[in-house]
Amino acid sequence: MNNPLPTNANVIPKENKKLSFKLDFQAYTLIIALVLIALIFGFFTNGEFLSSRNLSNLFTQMSVVAVLAIGMTLIIVAGHIDLSIGSLVGLTGGIAAILQVWFGMNTVVVVIVAVAVGALVGLWQGWWVAYRAVPAFIVTLGGMLIFRGILIGISEGQTIAPLNNSFKLIGNSYLPYSIGYIIAAISVVLLFVSTARMRAKRQSMGLAVPSTFVDYGKVAVYSFFTLLITYMLNRYLGIPISMLIAVSFAGLFLFVSLKTSFGRYVYAIGGNAEAAALSGINIKRNVLYVFILMGALAGVAGVLLTSRLNAATVSAGNMLELDVIAACVIGGTSLMGGKGKIMGAIIGALIMASIDNGMSMMNIETFWQYIVKGSILIFAVWLDISSKK
Amino acid sequence: MGTFALQMKGITKVFPGVKALDNVTFSVRKGEIHALCGENGAGKSTLMKILSGVYPVGTYSGQILINGEAVFFKSIKESRQAGVSIIYQELALVEEMTVAENLFLSHDLMRQKVINWNKINAEAQKWLSNIGLNIDPQTKVGDLTVGKQQLIEIAKALTNKTDILILDEPTAALTESDVEILIGLLKDLRSKGVTCIYISHKLGEVMTLADTVTILRDGQTISTDPIKELSEDKIVTKMVGRELTELFPYQARLIGESILQVENYSSFEAHSGKSIIKNVSFTLKKGEILGFSGLMGAGRSELFTSLFGGLKGKKQGKVIIDGKETNIQKPADAIQEGLAYVSEDRKRYGLILGMDIAKNSTLVALNKVMKFNIIDDALEVKRADEITRKMKLKAPSLETKVGQLSGGNQQKVVLSKWILNNPKILILDEPTRGIDVGAKYEIYKIINELAEQGVGIVIISSELPEVLGMSDRILVMTEGSISGEFTRKEATQEKIMACATGGKIREQSIAY
Numbered sequence: 006m007n008n009p010l011p012t013n014a015n016v017i018p019k020e021n022k023k024l025s026f027k028l029d030f031q032a033y034t035l036i037i038a039l040v041l042i043a044l045i046f047g048f049f050t051n052g053e054f055l056s057s058r059n060l061s062n063l064f065t066q067m068s069v070v071a072v073l074a075i076g077m078t079l080i081i082v083a084g085h086i087d088l089s090i091g092s093l094v095g096l097t098g099g100i101a102a103i104l105q106v107w108f109g110m111n112t113v114v115v116v117i118v119a120v121a122v123g124a125l126v127g128l129w130q131g132w133w134v135a136y137r138a139v140p141a142f143i144v145t146l147g148g149m150l151i152f153r154g155i156l157i158g159i160s161e162g163q164t165i166a167p168l169n170n171s172f173k174l175i176g177n178s179y180l181p182y183s184i185g186y187i188i189a190a191i192s193v194v195l196l197f198v199s200t201a202r203m204r205a206k207r208q209s210m211g212l213a214v215p216s217t218f219v220d221y222g223k224v225a226v227y228s229f230f231t232l233l234i235t236y237m238l239n240r241y242l243g244i245p246i247s248m249l250i251a252v253s254f255a256g257l258f259l260f261v262s263l264k265t266s267f268g269r270y271v272y273a274i275g276g277n278a279e280a281a282a283l284s285g286i287n288i289k290r291n292v293l294y295v296f297i298l299m300g301a302l303a304g305v306a307g308v309l310l311t312s313r314l315n316a317a318t319v320s321a322g323n324m325l326e327l328d329v330i331a332a333c334v335i336g337g338t339s340l341m342g343g344k345g346k347i348m349g350a351i352i353g354a355l356i357m358a359s360i361d362n363g364m365s366m367m368n369i370e371t372f373w374q375y376i377v378k379g380s381i382l383i384f385a386v387w388l389d390i391s392s393k394k
Numbered sequence: 395m396g397t398f399a400l401q402m403k404g405i406t407k408v409f410p411g412v413k414a415l416d417n418v419t420f421s422v423r424k425g426e427i428h429a430l431c432g433e434n435g436a437g438k439s440t441l442m443k444i445l446s447g448v449y450p451v452g453t454y455s456g457q458i459l460i461n462g463e464a465v466f467f468k469s470i471k472e473s474r475q476a477g478v479s480i481i482y483q484e485l486a487l488v489e490e491m492t493v494a495e496n497l498f499l500s501h502d503l504m505r506q507k508v509i510n511w512n513k514i515n516a517e518a519q520k521w522l523s524n525i526g527l528n529i530d531p532q533t534k535v536g537d538l539t540v541g542k543q544q545l546i547e548i549a550k551a552l553t554n555k556t557d558i559l560i561l562d563e564p565t566a567a568l569t570e571s572d573v574e575i576l577i578g579l580l581k582d583l584r585s586k587g588v589t590c591i592y593i594s595h596k597l598g599e600v601m602t603l604a605d606t607v608t609i610l611r612d613g614q615t616i617s618t619d620p621i622k623e624l625s626e627d628k629i630v631t632k633m634v635g636r637e638l639t640e641l642f643p644y645q646a647r648l649i650g651e652s653i654l655q656v657e658n659y660s661s662f663e664a665h666s667g668k669s670i671i672k673n674v675s676f677t678l679k680k681g682e683i684l685g686f687s688g689l690m691g692a693g694r695s696e697l698f699t700s701l702f703g704g705l706k707g708k709k710q711g712k713v714i715i716d717g718k719e720t721n722i723q724k725p726a727d728a729i730q731e732g733l734a735y736v737s738e739d740r741k742r743y744g745l746i747l748g749m750d751i752a753k754n755s756t757l758v759a760l761n762k763v764m765k766f767n768i769i770d771d772a773l774e775v776k777r778a779d780e781i782t783r784k785m786k787l788k789a790p791s792l793e794t795k796v797g798q799l800s801g802g803n804q805q806k807v808v809l810s811k812w813i814l815n816n817p818k819i820l821i822l823d824e825p826t827r828g829i830d831v832g833a834k835y836e837i838y839k840i841i842n843e844l845a846e847q848g849v850g851i852v853i854i855s856s857e858l859p860e861v862l863g864m865s866d867r868i869l870v871m872t873e874g875s876i877s878g879e880f881t882r883k884e885a886t887q888e889k890i891m892a893c894a895t896g897g898k899i900r901e902q903s904i905a906y
């Protein structure tokens with residue numbers, strides 16, 4: 006033990022197993038929480054919660070929160086917050102509906118405009134935060150009112166409906182069964198292949214490799230659920246397109262967060278902005294990008310929501326920011342910045358949507374739903390903080 | 395001096411993946427100054443955190459006796475009530491608060507229903523003059539230099555009843571003159587019967603100050619000896635487990651043409667417009683090691699932070715790199731020009747503590763581990779592995795979070811980060827702060843190697859022997875301007891100190 010040689014690659018295999026279990030503790034608790042929620046609601050609704058029809062509903066509902074949670078993860082990791090997204094979802098969805106219903110524009114144009122408006126609004130808010138150093142909390146709190154105000158103004162307080170069939174299809178159509186199965190099968194294969202490749206790569210790099218059992222056990226569990234969910238959804242109408250959209254964005258942003266310099270810089274900025282700046286990272290520009298992405302994703306979510314409801318209302322997206330922030334925090338994103346995972350946020354979104362959906366099915370009154378969701382938010386943050394001690 | 399103030403028996407502490415302490419025994423006699431020495435990561439800080447209740451009872455195994463009685467601290471508060479005060483390696487002051495507020499933050503004076511600010515300020519003044527600091531107690535701590543903050547920390551510990559005072563590398567950030575004040579202070583405390591545990595990598599201080607020395611290596615106790623039976627060399631040998639013959643591996647090098655030319659450079663504070671750097675001119679040549687000496691607050695760090703684009707205020711003057719005039723506005727520009735700046739405050743300006751070692755070390759040179767604009771994990775880990783091996787970094791894995799490393803190893807990660815980017819000009823601000831003797835030698839060798847390859851190197855250091863031992867040429871700064879220049883041959887500690895103090899007699903500074 007007393008040679009002063011480098012020991013960084015000289016890892017002790019036995020203790021590594023413990024290490025990897027520890028690291029994934031949060032992921033496990035999330036899965037366990039999800040299973041518990043499913044069992045509880047399944048029990049109280051006589052299995053109706055887990056029926057194909059309801060699962061289909063659940064995943065459609067979840068996709069709006071999931072898309073937003075992806076962007077919010079980046080925002081929170083960068084050390085900021087966005088309280089305006091609920092209003093922004095309402096506004097972008099409203100603009101899409103107005104352009105289509107009142108001005109007869111076609112669906113493709115309308116979707117592009119909605120996303121572009123979201124991105125522009127993100128640019129505007131990001132500029133205030135990054136270049137004018139106004140705290141994001143304030144900028145987006147202001148934005149929350151401003152965007153809702155604009156929505157009420159331009160829609161003249163009316164509900165705007167109905168939309169074209171093509172627009173409606175975005176949030177209300179499903180993949181054909183066979184394609185659903187093919188996609189599920191491909192993702193299972195990819196999961197196995199990428200795990201095997203990752204293991205081989207880590208081995209060759211001299212990094213700790215989790216035990217075969219843990220790694221492939223995890224993959225097996227994920228695969229099982231992927232196939233099970235596909236099967237369940239195919240027993241009804243198939244995989245909802247909106248769910249596919251959310252999952253695709255999750256994949257894209259997972260890649261961005263892990264493999265691009267932008268992603269790395271966002272984590273560095275949230276972790277220690279001063280050190281990041283002295284390392285040559287352009288803090289302002291990267292923060293601006295994060296807000297632009299958040300805005301664009303809010304545009305996507307606005308389209309999904311309006312399409313699903315086949316209408317734009319002045320209250321659409323109200324309080325959505327709470328669900329989204331809760332999803333991120335439940336998924337392990339730290340409000341201190343610098344730490345957070347896209348996949349965690351997706352599972353968090355599923356948990357939040359399940360709670361919503363399950364309580365509605367049990368005919369629990371709305372006021373109780375608020376109380377429960379608020380408490381879960383506080384509990385999740387407390388869990389995050391106390392697990393650090 | 396007969397009985398033990400403190401006994402720690404069979405202490406074992408395990409972190410995930412590392413056994414930081416392995417059956418450590420540590421006994422300190424009443425009223426002595428007991429030095430604790432060991433390499434980076436030997437477990438010194440961990441042992442002291444156990445003693446002071448940072449790691450509460452139950453998170454380690456073993457026994458602690460104070461004055462012969464077993465104690466079981468569950469928190470820092472409990473250890474403080476038992477008369478144990480610790481000053482951490484990492485400063486723990488609230489930067490936004492004033493000196494007085496910081497001094498009495500957890501003191502009874504603050505626990506009144508109505509706080510008597512006059513009394514607090516008066517008390518603060520008393521404690522400040524006790525430790526020889528002449529500053530206004532209402533100054534914001536964030537406005538003070540690291541060295542002054544360190545002294546405030548000590549004063550803060552003393553404001554509570556203290557029987558055992560633990561200092562974890564108190565002098566790492568201090569200039570020689572402040573070290574003198576501190577040494578005087580500790581000797582004074584010893585005469586008043588306070589027991590003191592002193593962790594330092596500066597063995598010269600250990601030899602003048604300590605009564606007894608305990609040495610840790612790889613989490614185990616190697617020895618406890620009275621100072622009479624030790625010498626610096628003996629301590630080093632015990633610490634590293636082999637003999638180290640020379641301290642500074644200096645070699646005369648071929649020095650090339652000028653790589654950095656600074657002409658009439660001035661820099662002003664952003665808000666007040668006060669001038670911080672006044673009309674500084676100097677040249678750095680390829681392959682040259684240029685030392686910067688001066689008292690704390692002489693403006694050395696400010697000069698280079700400003701040149702690096704890290705300061706906001708107005709700047710004047712010419713900066714010529716490789717024959718071309720440059721206009722560096724932000725750190726990214728400086729990095730583009732081939733500059734690298736290892737800051738003196740690694741936690742604040744150097745590291746992302748929550749990120750792992752690999753990612754920290756590639757943060758500046760990220761584009762060097764990317765292919766088609768995508769980060770190549772394998773390449774990233776390979777580069778990180780190469781550089782950290784070269785730096786002799788000790789860590790359980792490259793995926794260990796930097797915040798979990800010992801202080802010295804954190805410093806090696808900062809160095810890795812900059813050296814990985816192959817800079818043309820490397821500015822090192824206190825490069826070996828908190829680094830053990832063995833590792834220092836390794837870092838000096840790396841610095842020499844880089845100079846050999848034609849990198850121009852600036853070393854800012856408060857340790858005169860380091861500046862004298864490493865530099866080809868030494869510049870001395872006083873109050874924002876350059877007050878002297880010495881070749882390696884001419885330079886002596888006396889001349890540099892005289893020059894740094896600007897001929898003015900400041901009694902603490904003329905220690906040599």
Ligand SMILES: Nc1ncnc2c1ncn2[C@@H]1O[C@H](COP(=O)(O)OP(=O)(O)OP(=O)(O)O)[C@@H](O)[C@H]1O
Nearest residue numbers: 409414434435436437438439440798799800801802
């Ligand atoms: N919170 C932590 N989590 C995991 N490992 C830790 C943690 N704190 C310390 N360690 C490990 O314990 C060992 C001892 O660290 P410690 O900080 O006590 O060293 P040290 O002797 O004070 O070194 P230095 O001179 O560099 O300050 C190191 O290997 C370090 O990486």
Ligand SMILES: [Mg+2]
Nearest residue numbers: 439483800801
């Ligand atoms: Mg230490």
